[in-house]
Amino acid sequence: MQKTSYSPGTLNYIPFFYVIWADNLLSISEVAVVRRAIKNDPMPTLEDKALLLGWLDRENPPLDNEIKNWKRTISNSGVKLVESEAFPLSTLSQKIVCHYAADCPFNENLKEIEVNLGIQPNHYRHLFEVETIHEGTSHYFDATEIDKILKGNDAMEIDRFRKFLSDPIFNWKIERDKSVFRRKVLEQVQILGNKGYGAIAYPRAYGGKGDMSLYASIFETLMFVDGSLTIKFGVQFGLFGGSIQNLGTKKHHDQYLRNAGSANLLGCFAMTESRHGSNVRGIKTTATYDKASDSLIIHTPGQDDNKVYIGNALHATMASVFAQLIVNGKNEGVHTVLVPIRNNKNEPMPGVTIKDNGYKLGLNGVDNGKIWFDQVKVPRENLLNKYGDIGKDGKYHSDIKNPNKRFFTMLGTLVGGRICVAKGALSGAKMALTIAVKYALKRRQFSDNVKIQEDLIMDYPTHQMRLIPAVAETYVYHISLDRMINTYSDASTDSRKLETHVAGLKALITWFCNDTIQECREACGGKGYMMENRIADLKGDVDIFTTFEGDNTVLMQLAAKGVLSDFKAEYETSGISSVLKLLSSQLGERLSAINPLYTNKVDKDHLYDPKFHKHAFDYRTKRLTYTLAMRIRDYIKKGVPPYQAFLKVQTHLMALGKAYSIELAYTTFTDFIDGMADGKTRFLFQKLAVLYGLHEIKKDASWYLEQGYLGGTKSKAIKQRVERLSSELRPHIEVLVDGFGIPEPCLRLPILD
Amino acid sequence: MQKTSYSPGTLNYIPFFYVIWADNLLSISEVAVVRRAIKNDPMPTLEDKALLLGWLDRENPPLDNEIKNWKRTISNSGVKLVESEAFPLSTLSQKIVCHYAADCPFNENLKEIEVNLGIQPNHYRHLFEVETIHEGTSHYFDATEIDKILKGNDAMEIDRFRKFLSDPIFNWKIERDKSVFRRKVLEQVQILGNKGYGAIAYPRAYGGKGDMSLYASIFETLMFVDGSLTIKFGVQFGLFGGSIQNLGTKKHHDQYLRNAGSANLLGCFAMTESRHGSNVRGIKTTATYDKASDSLIIHTPGQDDNKVYIGNALHATMASVFAQLIVNGKNEGVHTVLVPIRNNKNEPMPGVTIKDNGYKLGLNGVDNGKIWFDQVKVPRENLLNKYGDIGKDGKYHSDIKNPNKRFFTMLGTLVGGRICVAKGALSGAKMALTIAVKYALKRRQFSDNVKIQEDLIMDYPTHQMRLIPAVAETYVYHISLDRMINTYSDASTDSRKLETHVAGLKALITWFCNDTIQECREACGGKGYMMENRIADLKGDVDIFTTFEGDNTVLMQLAAKGVLSDFKAEYETSGISSVLKLLSSQLGERLSAINPLYTNKVDKDHLYDPKFHKHAFDYRTKRLTYTLAMRIRDYIKKGVPPYQAFLKVQTHLMALGKAYSIELAYTTFTDFIDGMADGKTRFLFQKLAVLYGLHEIKKDASWYLEQGYLGGTKSKAIKQRVERLSSELRPHIEVLVDGFGIPEPCLRLPILD
Known part of the structure; x- marks a missing residue:
């Protein structure tokens, strides 16, 4: 037993x-946590307690010499810190007392202090000069349980599919030659079609399960195997087969859908020119x-009007060809026609x-090509005629009279593909x-200098900031997209609203994914650049996701226009001033919350409160909508x-499109958490939500500061909290x-050997 | 002649x-420009002038009906807008009067109004319903003159080299197979060596010109031809040859340098493990x-300690191998040894x-490999012994006694390569x-709906924001790097300072380049994704520039530590409190400028004033340095x-590293402009500087707002100015x-056909 001036209590x-004072860790509500613990503790004497509570005074913090003395007491004990303990700091304390x-x-x-303050070994590991028995990771939470939550209703099917993918035919390897790569991917797609995976979203009558949600899960799982495979799968079953399913009628389904789903009929989706x-x-x-x-003549008018x-x-x-349908000399707008392209x-x-x-x-395993049509004749029946048809009398007919509405209805059926892409x-x-x-x-x-072993790069704060908020975002987006797919599968859905949601989320998420893959590449240094380690390969594949199935810049504007059109009814009955009045009153309600106390409230309880995040996101969307409407009105008035x-x-x-989509993702995620069973995993998800919320507010801090929604102190506190939360999740x-x-x-890679 | 209610004046x-009122374009100083023009104008009557000046009142802007009436007057004239005129708006006005x-x-x-307000056709093209005789670009400025400025002193040599590159051997094409690609690149490097381009930085005695600046220009020009060629060129002549030149002594120069420069002796630079x-x-x-x-034994101790x-x-x-030099059992630190690796x-x-x-x-045309050494014996003379040598007596000797300083001196000679990489x-x-x-x-x-022809995507504000600030940044960075290379070539340079500068700029610029190439890829949609159009290829090549020759994250910290070490003398004599006192007094001086008037000054003259930008950058660097020193002191005290x-x-x-580097780039650029001859090009460069300055302040607006350096109104005004400047440069x-x-x-690409 060594001597110390401190009592055991x-x-x-x-x-x-x-730990608390070396890092200036405490906000007021956190002081309260420590104070409560001390007060409830039967071990310290009254004198001890007075001393301890004195050390909690933020106005009169302990002197530097006192702090150094603490440190010496810890170091001299020679006690080892075991990171893998359930409560490493509490256990370390106990051992020091024993010493x-x-x-x-x-x-x-x-x-209680350790848990409520979220103090983690990586907060204090560097502070003590004690030996750390270090493990890379804690197993306090359970990955299997989390995985189960993410799989949702399709868990069993997904597990079966994952197992199926262990077939060596799905082993990833570098293929430089496109014709070799394409043959391999074609074979993989045919196997998947053959096993019924392609048809999953089609009706049971055509070999499917009518299950779009499961189809999307299969699609996203394929991405772990290979990007080219995923996209070719999506083209064959989602776009080509999907166009027959969604734009065709029974005669087309009967004739083609089963073969499309089994990949016996290979098809493409010829829209872009x-x-x-x-x-x-x-x-x-x-x-x-x-x-x-009685036939349709498909024609490419100019050399540069080819499909591409x-x-x-x-x-x-066969190709689903999008073309201007001309009947009796009249252009009836864009329609889709099935055109055989090979014998x-x-x-x-x-x-x-x-x-x-x-x-x-x-994506060099996908055979992208250009197609020209020179007066190619196909039977009238090849028109996918769900939304517009030519009768036997040679006359055009559609139940949707407004050509604008008809066009968007047809394109709306493609929304499922957009969710899959994200x-x-x-x-x-x-x-x-x-x-x-x-x-x-x-x-x-x-x-x-004193240590032999170098530090794990995961313990660098810059590395944590690079990767950990992105992990939180990934959780939020996974849940948001799952919700979208379920909404899509629900026939009662307001399809215009869904389109707005999907447009924004697709853009938001695919941009996020590209940024994240880039960060990961750099975080892995030279190894990240080697194709064999997959990150570089993913980077090349995912890049184009920001462009295809709708260019992100265009989609974000579409999302914003969707937000504006929420006010359409108001606009049509009473004009734009009335819309502005409505927006202004909505804003007014929200503004009432924003007072100097609020804009500078930096306490943990407030900053971590989902109500704060929701209010901030809602305010931003409303405010951007209002100012946008004002600007448009001013232009139009002139x-x-x-x-x-x-x-x-x-x-x-x-x-606006971005703000709206972030709000949507956040509220979807917190709604999801509200439905989770109590327990540690729920606690973890809540922490991810807080990190996402604060991180997003931080990213747009300049806007919030300009609006006076945040004060400087609060904005800084949010930045610090993002770093601290990342470190807590480390x-x-x-x-x-x-x-x-x-x-x-899929993770058997040289980099992880 | 048609009738109008407006007098000719x-x-x-x-x-x-x-244009002014439809866009609410005017700040106070700009009102003054218009007012002055009206007052000096002999054409309008006094009554006319009163009317015109009345329309300039920002407090009582013209009524919407008046504005609509102006528009009608313009539209009814049927006059065409010719964008390619020197003063399109003034000419349009004249024609309307003629009507x-x-x-x-x-x-x-x-x-005068047109020039001083920077009103450009793309500001108003959309506002009038007049036919526009449209040209994609104006030729008011002269590209040849700009190019000449960028080429600097090496103009003639660069022109000759550009011409030389038109040899078909340098034609770019897709090479998927690495062995084919590598052979091609090797051949190109040999041709360049043969023609003397590799040796340019070496002394004249060894076939060179002792001209590092020209070498860097050759290096950067090669990048237009192919990334792999550039890097292989750099490895052979810059890294391998450069290590002999900079770390070796006369005996090494005599024996190897000429052959390294002609590529007759192929070598590599084996540092990374x-x-x-x-x-x-x-x-x-x-x-x-x-x-x-009397020899050195080169050895790789563990399987994972290989060069990579x-x-x-x-x-x-041959390889320049970096290794721990052990003499008589003592580790003398990292040194470089020439090791033959092939017979x-x-x-x-x-x-x-x-x-x-x-x-x-x-970079698949570069043959990157791993190397292991198993007790490989080379003569003692193969030690590159400029900074540390083993005598014939078998004793180690170095003029630099401090091993730390010796190490950094050796590494410091690599700074030239880092500039080239950027x-x-x-x-x-x-x-x-x-x-x-x-x-x-x-x-x-x-x-x-009314137009037949679709809009050029360059005319979309989102597209302008995507590309135009990046063009301005490119100019700033080109000039900054040129300055660095000249400083590097100047023997009197403070090498520690240069290292700090180069570390920060390399990180800042290579990150910028990757972001920019990504934006360009997306801005070109699907075409950007096709290898044949070069952007995708550049993306793959430039990606690793953020990692090699110093990982950017590490370099940025190095730059920041360099800033701190400016206070080293102060620290060593009087300790950190004294450093803090000094910093605090420097900050105090700057703070005196920041009053409510300043933080909300939104006038154009102020926002465009380089003094404002410099003050903002300087303040940020100082403030971040101060708070950083404070935080470090607090930790150390505890x-x-x-x-x-x-x-x-x-x-x-x-x-801090980032803030410092941005300030450095900006001041280097504005210093350069100060030395330019008066004229339109200088005016253009000034505009680029303003765009860069405001764009950078905008990117960090949240920090400036938190500090109270910017008020909300000013921050918003800066955002608007960035958009407006981009549109003015369109x-x-x-x-x-x-x-x-x-x-x-190099620009003969399918996408530009």
Whole structure:
């Protein structure tokens, strides 16, 4: 037993006080936590308690010499810190007491401080000069349970599918030659079709399960295996098969759907043209009805009006061709026609020219091509006629009279694909984060002069900031997209609203995924650059997700316009001033909460309160909507045409679309948490939500500060909390990435050897 | 002649007033410009002038009906807007007057408003319903002149080199197979060596010109041709040859330098190891002096201590190997030894194992490999002995006694390579921007219902924000790096300071380049994803520039530590409190400028004033330094060891490193402008500087707002000014990218067809 000037009753608080004051850790509500623990503690004497409570005074903090003395007391004990203990700091305290005193029971009161303050070994590991028995990760939380939550209702099916993917045919390897790579991917797609995975979203009558949600889960799981496979799968079953399912009628389903789902009929989805990408309505390909032959003539008018980037173009025998439908000389707008493009000898049909698009940054296992049609004749029945048809009398007919509405109804059926794309990108981010985190838990670099072993790079604050908020975001987006897919599958859904939601989330999430994969690449240094380690490969593949299935910039504006159109009814009955009045009154309600006390409230309880985050997000959306409407009105009042007015406020639209989508993702996630069973995992999810909320507010802090919504002190406190939360989640980071449920064979990579 | 209610004297102001009020364009100093023009104008009557001046009242703006009436007057005239006129708005005004009045001379006073307000066709093109005779670009500025400025002193040599690169051997094409690609690049490097381009930085005695600046220009120009070629060139001549030049002595120069420069002796630079990248000091390879044989034994102790990512490893016959030098059992620290790794039959030397690193995200024309040494013996003379030597007596000797200082002196000689890397990345950004801008000047998408032709995507504000600030940044960084290279070449330079500068700029610029190439990829949609169009290729190549020659995160911290060490003398004599006192007094001086008037000053003259930008940057650097020093002191006072204290403030270090580097780039650029001859190009460069300055302040607006340095109104005004400046530069954007001087054959790409 060594001597110390501290009594046993104070001694076991000393490691806590050292951590607290070395880092200036406490906000007022946290002081309260410690105070309560001390008051309830039967061990210290009254004198001890007075001393301890004195050390809690934020106005008169302990002197530096006192703090140094604490440190010396800890160091001299020679006690080892065991990170893998359930309560490492409490246990360390107990051992220190044992070193100095005869009697040293475990103090339950300390546990409470440790948990409630979220103090983690990486907060204090560096502070003590004690030896750390270090483990890369804590197992306080359970990855299997998290994975189960993320899998949702499809858990059993997903597990079966993951197992199925362990077949060696799905082993990932570098393929540089596109024709070899494409053959491999084609074979994989055919196997999946054959096993019934392609048809899952189709009705049971055609070999499916009518289960879009499961289809999306299959799609996102494939991304762990390979990006090209995922996209080719999506083109064949989602886009080509999906166009028959959603735009065709029973005759088409009967004739094609089963074969599309089994990949016996390979097809492509020919929408985009060289000169018309985002502006689908402007495409130039025509489908002209020829009454004499009762057929449609598909034609590419100009050399640059060809279809382009068409996936499966080099393998497909049929194409869903988007074209201007011309009946009796009248353009009825964009419709879709099934056009055979190859014969059974795999040669292009007469009048059809197909060219390879060549090498891309990624996805080289997908055969993208260009297609030209030269007066190609197909039967009238090949028109996918759910929303517009040509009768036997040769007359055009549609139940949707407004051509504008008809166009958007047709395109609206593609929303499912957009959700899948976001889910696929998110799988890419999950994969990259998992690799980067696991690497950071084995990679060491630099050290103190005194230590032999270098530090794990996961313990660098810059590394934590790089990866941990991104892990939290990934959880939020996973849950949001799952909710979207379920909403999509629900027939009662307001489809316009869903489109707005999906447009914004697809853009938000695919951008996030690209940024994240890039961070992960850099976080893995040179190893991240080697193709064999998958991150570089994912980077090349996921890159284009920001462009296809809707360019992100266009989609964000679409989302914002969707928000504006919520006020359409109001606008149509009483004009824009009335809309502005409504918005202004909504804003007024929210503004009433914003007083000097609120804008500078930095207490933990407030900053961690979802009500604060929701209020901040809601206020931002409302305020941006209001100012946007004002600006548009001002332009219009001065005679600027609406199209030009919208052009002028384009960056404002982007800001609104983003703000709205972040709010949507956050509220979806917190709603989900509200429905979770009580327990540690729920607690963990709540922490992820807080990190997401504060991180997003932080990213737009300049806006909040400009509006006077945040004061400088609060904005700074939020920044600090984001760093601290990241550091609190550090011990659990491996469990969090394991929770993504990436099949183990997909992680057998040289970088993780 | 049509009738109008406006007199001829007011009529020619109407297009101006319409533009001004439709966009609420004017700040107070700009009102003054218009007021002055009106007052000096002899044409309007006194009554006219009263009316015009009345329309300038920001407190009582013209009524909406008045504004609509202006618009009608313009539209009814049927006059066409010719964008390519020198003063399009003034000319339009004249024509409108001609339409309504008999006499319509050109009004010189209008020119002044047009120029001083920076009103450009894209400000108002959308506002009028007049036909626009549209050209993608203005030729008001001269790309050739700009290019000449950027080329600096090396103009003639650079022009000759650009011409030389038109040789078909340098034609870029997609090479998927790494062995084919590597052979091609090797051949290119040999040709360049043969022609004397590799040796340029070496002394004349060894076939060079002793011209590091020209070497850097050659290096950056190569990037337009191909990334792999650039890097292999840099490895052979810069790193391998450079290590002989900078770390060796005359005997090494005489024996190797000429052959290194002609590429007759192929070499590599073996520093990085699998377990030690950023922490060079911790490398494990040993070079042990064996007295008996008077030789050095090079050895790789563990399986994972191999050299890795070594460029030229598959072709080189010699390596500059970095190893712990052990003499008489004592580790003298990291030194460099020339080690033959292949014999003349191209087989690995005994004891040397070389493996291919395999495929990477990019740079697949560079043969990166891993190297292991198993007790490989080389003569003592192979030690590059400029900074540390083993005498014939077998004793170690160095003029630099402090091993720490010795290590950093050796590494310091590599600073030139770091500048080149940043320059190479910047060429990648220039290339991507040039392609994206030129594409945006031909790509059309969407239109008003009334127009047949769709809009150029370059005319979308989102697109302008995406590309135009990045073009301005590119100019700033080009000039900054040129200055660095000249400073490097100047023997009188304070090398520690230069290292700090280069570390920060390399990190800042390579990150910027990656972000920019990514924006360009997305701005080109699907075409950007096709390898044939170069952007995707550049993306893959430039990606790793953030990691090699110093990981950016590590470099930014190095830069910050360099800033702190400016206070070293102060610290050593009087301790940290004295440093803090000094910093605090420096801050105090700056703070005196910041009063409520200043924090809310939104006038154009102030916002565009370089003094404002410099003050803001200087204040940020000083403030971050002060708070950083405070935090470190607090930790140390509490007994936290310095290494741990620096770890805890890591994100703060990053912020300081970045702030410092931005300030450095900005002041270098504005200093450069101060030295330019008066004229339009100088005016253009000034505008680029303003855009850079405001854009950077905008990016960190949350920090400035938190500090109370900016008020909300000013912060918003800065955001608006960034958009407006981008839009003002829009007509000149093609000239600006042409100014980068990319050889025309490098731009013969399908996307620009």
